[in-house]
Amino acid sequence: MQRITGSFETSGRDGEGLIAAFRAATKRFGDVVAADALTLGIVRGEFLSFLGPSGCGKTTALRMLAGFETPTSGEVFLDGEEVSAVPPYRRPVNMVFQHYALFPHLTVAQNIAYGLWQRRPRPERAEIARQVDRALAMVRLSGFGPRRIWEMSGGQQQRVALARAIVNEPKILLLDEPLAALDRKLRREMQIELQTLQRELGITFVLVTHDQEEALSMSDRICIMRGGRIVQIGAPADLYDRPHNRYVADFVGKSNFVDGVLREVSGALGRIETAQGLGLGGRMGGPVAPGARVTLSIRPEQIGLARAAQPGAEPVSVVNRIFLGEHTEYLVRHAQLGDLLVLVPRQAEAGAGGFAPGESAFASWHPDAALILPQD
Amino acid sequence: MRLYALAVFGFLYLPIAIIALFSFNAGRHASQFAGFSTQWYGKALANPFVMEALWTSVSVAFASALIASVFGTMAALALQGMRGRVRAIADALIYIAVMVPGIVIGIATLIALVTLFGWINPLLARLAPEGAAPQLGMGHGTLIAAHALFSMALVILILRARLEGMDRALIEASADLYAPPLATFRQVTLPMIFPGILAGFLLSFTFSFDDFIIAFFVAGSETTLPIYVFSSIRRGVTPEINAIGTMVLGASLVLLIAAQLILRRGRRAAGKDGG
Ligand SMILES: Nc1ncnc2c1ncn2[C@@H]1O[C@H](COP(=O)(O)OP(=O)(O)OP(=O)(O)O)[C@@H](O)[C@H]1O
Numbered sequence: 014m015q016r017i018t019g020s021f022e023t024s025g026r027d028g029e030g031l032i033a034a035f036r037a038a039t040k041r042f043g044d045v046v047a048a049d050a051l052t053l054g055i056v057r058g059e060f061l062s063f064l065g066p067s068g069c070g071k072t073t074a075l076r077m078l079a080g081f082e083t084p085t086s087g088e089v090f091l092d093g094e095e096v097s098a099v100p101p102y103r104r105p106v107n108m109v110f111q112h113y114a115l116f117p118h119l120t121v122a123q124n125i126a127y128g129l130w131q132r133r134p135r136p137e138r139a140e141i142a143r144q145v146d147r148a149l150a151m152v153r154l155s156g157f158g159p160r161r162i163w164e165m166s167g168g169q170q171q172r173v174a175l176a177r178a179i180v181n182e183p184k185i186l187l188l189d190e191p192l193a194a195l196d197r198k199l200r201r202e203m204q205i206e207l208q209t210l211q212r213e214l215g216i217t218f219v220l221v222t223h224d225q226e227e228a229l230s231m232s233d234r235i236c237i238m239r240g241g242r243i244v245q246i247g248a249p250a251d252l253y254d255r256p257h258n259r260y261v262a263d264f265v266g267k268s269n270f271v272d273g274v275l276r277e278v279s280g281a282l283g284r285i286e287t288a289q290g291l292g293l294g295g296r297m298g299g300p301v302a303p304g305a306r307v308t309l310s311i312r313p314e315q316i317g318l319a320r321a322a323q324p325g326a327e328p329v330s331v332v333n334r335i336f337l338g339e340h341t342e343y344l345v346r347h348a349q350l351g352d353l354l355v356l357v358p359r360q361a362e363a364g365a366g367g368f369a370p371g372e373s374a375f376a377s378w379h380p381d382a383a384l385i386l387p388q389d
Numbered sequence: 390m391r392l393y394a395l396a397v398f399g400f401l402y403l404p405i406a407i408i409a410l411f412s413f414n415a416g417r418h419a420s421q422f423a424g425f426s427t428q429w430y431g432k433a434l435a436n437p438f439v440m441e442a443l444w445t446s447v448s449v450a451f452a453s454a455l456i457a458s459v460f461g462t463m464a465a466l467a468l469q470g471m472r473g474r475v476r477a478i479a480d481a482l483i484y485i486a487v488m489v490p491g492i493v494i495g496i497a498t499l500i501a502l503v504t505l506f507g508w509i510n511p512l513l514a515r516l517a518p519e520g521a522a523p524q525l526g527m528g529h530g531t532l533i534a535a536h537a538l539f540s541m542a543l544v545i546l547i548l549r550a551r552l553e554g555m556d557r558a559l560i561e562a563s564a565d566l567y568a569p570p571l572a573t574f575r576q577v578t579l580p581m582i583f584p585g586i587l588a589g590f591l592l593s594f595t596f597s598f599d600d601f602i603i604a605f606f607v608a609g610s611e612t613t614l615p616i617y618v619f620s621s622i623r624r625g626v627t628p629e630i631n632a633i634g635t636m637v638l639g640a641s642l643v644l645l646i647a648a649q650l651i652l653r654r655g656r657r658a659a660g661k662d663g664g
């Protein structure tokens with residue numbers, strides 16, 4: 014499996030190792046631009062996620078790959094071929110639908126066999142049965158073949174939908190919020206299962222989700238979308254450590270944001286001034302000129318809390334404390350910066366003990382850990 | 390309030406109960422119960438006029454229900470693809486078609502057919518050699534046509550509800566799994582709406598079988614069972630008529646209940662909890 018790092022935006026059908034690509038693909042529904050000039054390459058064998066808030070065009074992008082939507086303009090490539098005019102039933106991809114869309118009038122086994130059954134020439138019955146059994150085993154549902162769909166639990170239906178798609182060995186498996194209907198615990202299990210399955214099969218997975226945790230934990234690369242556009246593409250750690258703007262920093266992980274104006278830049282470091290006149294240093298996260306409105310982003314785990322004042326530390330008062338097991342999450346209040354979220358690992362509190370709400374403390378962070386980002 | 394409800398049910402069902410009761414009357418008279426007997430059922434079934442009328446009714450009901458189911462299904466599928474205002478107008482027209490009084494449909498159909506035949510028959514006469522020209526007139530064909538027309542609206546209504554309740558994602562899933570449109574229709578759409586088609590067929594059959602008003606206008610010289618009953622009542626109500634009425638009632642009830650059961654079972658199978 015190929016791993017891609019950094020921002021990777023391939024546009025051509027000639028791109029090596031690409032299983033699919035969008036080139037300036039735009040989809041309009043009346044006045045709504047659901048997908049706005051998407052340009053993106055999908056690498057053979059990768060696990061790619063589209064992440065973004067509701068209505069940002071994730072499903073539309075997926076449906077253009079599946080063939081349910083034709084781009085208003087631009088092109089979609091599958092395995093080197095322009096496929097805008099190819100109907101869904103001729104595309105070598107399969108989709109796991111959000112509400113599974115299992116056929117209620119067929120048994121579990123018949124559902125899974127559906128795709129094989131459409132092949133011409135039609136495979137032998139025994140061959141189909143063998144493959145169905147294999148797919149059932151793969152999703153740990155051996156023996157459930159003769160059941161009716163409504164006799165299956167939500168999690169089991171999810172697995173049937175998965176088996177129904179992978180049994181066809183598609184070039185790309187498309188998943189539209191496949192885990193949204195499952196409860197938390199089951200979702201976590203399925204995430205691991207999906208990841209394992211992807212490694213075993215070596216099939217390219219394209220997942221749509223608005224759950225950042227899901228995207229971060231499963232994907233090789235994440236494509237962050239907003240308003241039909243791609244904001245940033247990269248590996249999860251990349252997006253987390255080097256977001257291009259405030260939107261990405263906000264969407265990937267939790268962060269504290271301080272708005273201000275960029276006053277000076279020297280090399281990779283910069284200095285901002287908040288509305289209250291407080292000066293704060295940070296690392297430049299994007300190309301911004303002095304004088305521009307920017308946002309300083311500090312991850313909660315990058316902030317330390319201490320009882321004693323240190324040079325550069327900011328005085329705060331503890332507002333709230335949530336014990337999370339290996340971490341403790343504090344909400345602290347700063348006179349000028351407002352409320353800040355602080356995540357303190359368990360061992361850091363082992364000696365001195367935790368802070369109680371109402372207590373005063375000093376918050377500090379390394380200037381490298383504060384990112385100065387464009388505000389849009 | 391409860392008394393009132395009881396009275397309403399009494400008025401509704403008492404006459405029917407009396408008909409059913411007197412059909413088992415051993416005596417000749419419709420108003421005096423003279424012991425239990427099933428002789429009138431035997432008499433009714435042995436009466437050649439009754440049997441002929443029954444056959445006419447059954448064959449008309451079957452043919453019209455078949456036509457209504459096929460064309461109604463096609464119409465419902467076509468309507469499914471419509472959007473916006475066209476769809477709203479089409480929906481309204483279908484509702485109206487179901488609610489138009491039978492007598493209006495009867496008159497309208499009669500006038501339409503007479504006018505049509507007035508045009509076609511001279512043409513046929515001119516085309517065919519002397520004397521051998523087939524002439525169109527009221528009868529079996531017009532009965533079937535009129536009933537099929539009305540029943541079609543019923544079938545469309547039932548199927549629209551079913552198609553509406555069907556998850557569009559199922560069609561997409563089928564296409565995604567390599568089934569071309571025709572295969573998707575055969576393997577997904579048709580099985581999903583089949584209970585609706587069957588229920589529509591049964592309802593259409595029942596409607597046609599029981600209909601008097603429309604049939605009376607377009608039957609020509611044909612006699613359906615309701616028309617036979619009506620004409621023999623003019624010679625007085627006999628237990629034989631009661632027996633026929635009871636049998637028609639029984640058959641209709643069975644068909645209606647069957648249609649209801651099919652619809653309900655189909656709905657459960659396609660239910661949201663299943664998909
Ligand atoms: N068939 C359609 N007709 C009209 N507008 C549509 C259609 N499909 C999508 N849209 C619009 O396009 C935009 C993007 O929709 P899309 O379904 O791709 O969003 P999404 O990112 O998948 O959102 P969600 O997380 O809510 O599923 C939305 O504004 C939506 O209203």
Ligand SMILES: [Mg+2]
Nearest residue numbers: 071072073221
């Ligand atoms: Mg969506």
